């Protein structure tokens with residue numbers, strides 16, 4: 001299987017263009033393929049597998065499989081990588097694209113300099129704030145700075161869906177958070193019937209935050225695009241930040257704007273690392 005390896009701020013992906021080859025999976029067992037290629041010891045190694053497919057009504061479809069084999073609705077860093085690949089290798093020589101995902105059609109726009117893609121700005125659509133849309137259990141309404149019981153204590157959480165669920169916790173010292181202990185407990189908390197991504201956020205000032213993320217189906221990652229968008233929305237909902245913020249992640253910085261049209265715009269880099277042939281065991 002021919003693949004490309006990309007990353008967005010260290011959130012890394014194996015990218016496969018299914019328009020150019022058949023996948024080596026019996027009955028399209030994408031969950032098993034995702035687990036195999038993402039494995040950092042026995043596979044190529046990645047946080048996720050990004051599959052590009054032909055589709056009606058958009059330029060391309062992006063499907064993503066987490067490293068645990070689950071299929072999320074959307075991936076912000078992955079879509080910037082997909083857009084860069086499509087322009088540089090995938091025959092889509094246009095600056096604006098429409099990419100279909102399980103969360104709807106996303107619209108990346110390339111920012112180019114001397115013909116090279118420097119960054120990608122993506123219209124990530126509207127955030128979903130109703131509890132049932134996260135989804136989260138409990139009475140109807142938004143989940144903003146609400147207590148969530150865990151381990152005999154409680155956290156104040158804000159919940160935002162960017163097509164995929166995010167549980168945001170604002171904290172004074174993000175470096176002191178025991179991410180690998182709390183992350184899986186919150187990811188699998190019964191309040192989130194489809195599990196959740198978990199973001200710990202420290203507000204530096206009204207235009208900048210620092211964030212660490214525990215991703216649903218992938219664990220701790222160096223960056224999360226949808227998570228950064230959710231953090232900007234959550235910061236504004238709590239009155240802690242403006243609607244335009246820089247989100248500093250372990251892998252680098254994303255610029256996020258929750259615009260007046262209610263759409264969230266994410267700007268950040270995407271990088272190609274290498275290409276290769278996966279010769280591992282077919283599923």
Ligand SMILES: N[C@@H](CCC[C@H](N)C(=O)O)C(=O)O
Nearest residue numbers: 072075076077164224225226
């Ligand atoms: N890293 C991604 C999010 C990938 C999906 C996530 N793990 C989930 O299950 O929702 C991003 O950059 O948005």
